[in-house]
Amino acid sequence: MKTVFSPLHAGHGGQMELVAGAIVPGFEKPSRAEIVRARVEAEGLGPILAPETHDLAAAARVHRQDYLDFLPTVWPLWEASGKSGSAIPFTWPTRGLRGDVRPKTIDALLGFYSFDGGASFVEGTWEAIKSSYDVAMTAADIVKAGERAAFALCRPPGHHAGAAFMGGYCYINNAAVAAQWFRDQGAARVSILDVDYHHGNGTQEIFYKRGDVQVLNLHGDPMTEYPFFLGHADECGAGEGEGFNHNYPMPFGTDWESWGAALDDACAKLQAYRPEVVVVSLGVDTFEKDPISRFKLKSADYPKIGRRIAALGLPTLFVMEGGYAVDEIGINAVGVLTGFEGG
């Protein structure tokens, strides 16, 4: 299958994050995408293409316009306010505070448009966000044009980004944008299968009240795992969307035996929905050696994921999300794709 990749992701580098009470270099770093790209080449998965530039119309179908307008202004506003380092939010409009009044200063705007401090900006962050979106859209074009599958090697990832919030390393929800675009191109139903270790809270929020995009999520139980405040099993969708959101929260230590069973169940629900396209939010932070996650999948399990998804027999867009064990991120991510292709 074709891979779409942009070197512009690398401008989003050197950002810092808060881990266990200390500000440290971010886990979501440029080498992640470079190692996956190198593995695609080494495995001979297929051609690696540069993205076509797309305007932000497709992004505006799932994100609020004021949020999209804000993203490219963050770094210029941050610099103009005399600051350096990473732009990181630190105040949020939580329960009891006003979340409906848009503030005027950059520190406040960062909090207004985020749910945590995990989506920081450096000088090249906006260009990287835009390139990641272009990568997803170009790969979606390839699937729309009739190829069985394509791999959007997105960085930064997207599944924690909601209609008007960033967080968890995510800014534009690439998978959600692509799913909506397939709908707008005429697909009656689209499914998003999120296999990243963390719950795709942004994706769930975007489609929660809709029946035309099914969302299935396998992840660490939010009672004890990030992002904590969404992703429970009783969240099944609302209104028109009732019955079209499926969460599979799982405990620390989950291995292939139970994770694979959850995948089977999700695939059965997906098949019953009869989507015309599948968008896979492909995180490989379920890996046993992932430094920020607590599942126990092994490298040999990733091709099994790909084979299970291939058995659905549907056009499939793979969108890169998380995975922080950089030594094995290429083996595991490309393992899913070669498994999908029958390897």
Ligand code: OKP
């Ligand atoms: C993004 B994706 C802080 C832990 C929280 C945020 C994790 C974001 C994961 N010590 N870090 O879903 O892979």
Ligand code: ZN
């Ligand atoms: Zn993750």
